[in-house]
Amino acid sequence: MTMPRAVIFGIDGADWLLLDPLLSEGALPHLMALRARSAFANLTCTWPAHTAPGWASLLTARYPGRHGVYQFFSTQEADYGARITTSAELGPDTVFDWLGARGWTSGIVNVPMTHPPRRVLGYQITWPLANTLRFSDPPELLGELARTGAHFKSDLACMYRGDLAYVEEAIRNVEDRKRSVLRLLATRPTDAVMVVVTELDRVAHHYWHFSDPGHPAWTAEGASLYRDAIRRTCIAIDAMLGAVVAAAPDAVVVVVSDHGMGPGFEDLSVNRWLEETGFLATKPRGEAPDGSAASWFRDGEREIDWDRTRAYCPVPGSSAINVNLRGPCVDSGDCGEGGACVEGRCVAGPGTPGGLGERCVEGPDCSSGVCGADGDDHFCTEACTPGVGGVCPSDFSCRAAEDGSGVCWPKAGGCCGVAGGAATPIPWAAATPLVLGLLGMLALGRRRRG
Numbered sequence: 001m002t003m004p005r006a007v008i009f010g011i012d013g014a015d016w017l018l019l020d021p022l023l024s025e026g027a028l029p030h031l032m033a034l035r036a037r038s039a040f041a042n043l044t045c046t047w048p049a050h051t052a053p054g055w056a057s058l059l060t061a062r063y064p065g066r067h068g069v070y071q072f073f074s075t076q077e078a079d080y081g082a083r084i085t086t087s088a089e090l091g092p093d094t095v096f097d098w099l100g101a102r103g104w105t106s107g108i109v110n111v112p113m114t115h116p117p118r119r120v121l122g123y124q125i126t127w128p129l130a131n132t133l134r135f136s137d138p139p140e141l142l143g144e145l146a147r148t149g150a151h152f153k154s155d156l157a158c159m160y161r162g163d164l165a166y167v168e169e170a171i172r173n174v175e176d177r178k179r180s181v182l183r184l185l186a187t188r189p190t191d192a193v194m195v196v197v198t199e200l201d202r203v204a205h206h207y208w209h210f211s212d213p214g215h216p217a218w219t220a221e222g223a224s225l226y227r228d229a230i231r232r233t234c235i236a237i238d239a240m241l242g243a244v245v246a247a248a249p250d251a252v253v254v255v256v257s258d259h260g261m262g263p264g265f266e267d268l269s270v271n272r273w274l275e276e277t278g279f280l281a282t283k284p285r286g287e288a289p290d291g292s293a294a295s296w297f298r299d300g301e302r303e304i305d306w307d308r309t310r311a312y313c314p315v316p317g318s319s320a321i322n323v324n325l326r327g328p329c330v331d332s333g334d335c336g337e338g339g340a341c342v343e344g345r346c347v348a349g350p351g352t353p354g355g356l357g358e359r360c361v362e363g364p365d366c367s368s369g370v371c372g373a374d375g376d377d378h379f380c381t382e383a384c385t386p387g388v389g390g391v392c393p394s395d396f397s398c399r400a401a402e403d404g405s406g407v408c409w410p411k412a413g414g415c416c417g418v419a420g421g422a423a424t425p426i427p428w429a430a431a432t433p434l435v436l437g438l439l440g441m442l443a444l445g446r447r448r449r450g
């Protein structure tokens with residue numbers, strides 16, 4: 001059997017609703033021929049229906065709740081910044097890791113969410129979300145392709161930027177990818193090959209309305225120029241599929257997509273709605289905004305006032321409302337009955353189920369999801385920054401755990417029955433040797449991710 005043994009051909013943004021009319025008119029002969037001798041079906045899309053969780057789920061066989069990739073940006077940063085999601089998020093357990101463990105080599109080309117490249121048995125050209133010239137492993141791969149005239153460019157280098165001539169570039173890009181993949185199939189044979197073509201997603205986003213007379217943005221002039229944009233892109237992708245299948249005669253071929261596309265008739269500004277309902281507050285944009293403070297509003301003049309915001313929709317490209325767990329509190333008195341203030345955020349406090357300082361056995365017993373252990377003492381903890389004063393409620397101190405994080409831990413005699421429930425509060429100086437002696441033993445049992 002010649003290599004490759006398996007080909008996964010991904011078409012971003014394609015579903016049968018979009019492809020069926022083109023198949024019926026005979027515009028996609030290679031997909032048609034493949035379908036005629038294969039099984040095919042509608043797959044259930046991830047929620048949210050988005051490129052990032054879609055491909056991440058395909059690579060890991062996990063729901064987004066498990067792998068944690070919901071969009072192109074991580075929205076869980078302490079400073080609310082938009083850190084780009086990286087391949088590290090996928091964990092060490094992707095399909096390529098499974099194949100590698102069985103001795104299969106893989107060639108991975110342009111698969112979303114795979115940047116930066118990780119060690120795989122085989123080679124990778126990743127899908128960077130930031131401008132970089134280092135998106136292959138081995139690094140010399142891109143130069144190798146350039147020298148053969150394949151001209152592989154990252155998606156980011158050929159994004160739609162408001163110029164409708166883009167469709168020509170997109171089709172050229174599909175042809176360049178085709179040359180690159182054919183070249184790689186010939187020069188670097190691997191057991192499995194996965195390639196994703198992302199141009200259809202882009203073109204459908206920006207040209208759909210030209211082919212849909214029922215769409216409010218349709219114009220006769222636009223239609224005369226761009227009515228065929230999606231169709232032509234699909235035809236280019238079909239030609240690429242045909243060439244790849246022909247170059248892999250013994251392979252099992254899987255054609256798969258991450259989501260479909262469809263017309264959008266309305267825009268909903270989630271943040272404006274949250275502002276109108278009182279969950280989100282804004283303030284004039286600061287003089288020198290850091291990355292996280294770039295305006296999320298069309299007027300560009302405002303930024304979110306985090307001290308007064310309970311819920312927000314991180315942008316760009318977010319599909320979920322996030323709850324602001326930080327702030328606003330100065331001390332536990334700000335957090336109402338049963339609440340405690342930890343580093344400016346209100347959390348469940350002592351005396352509430354799963355609250356800070358309550359006895360626990362494992363992470364799920366605690367509202368924070370973290371059950372700390374020190375010898376026989378097991379308490380629900382909250383994250384804090386060690387070495388900073390006043391970050392924990394008064395009966396607690398911020399101690400370093402064995403993994404380097406900090407947690408609010410009951411002071412001896414302060415509450416929660418530490419040190420035999422000493423009735424007399426032990427002065428901090430007296431407690432210090434005890435705490436230091438136990439530092440290395442504080443172990444955290446966390447809630448499993450997802």
Ligand SMILES: [Zn+2]
Nearest residue numbers: 012013051201
């Ligand atoms: Zn997509």
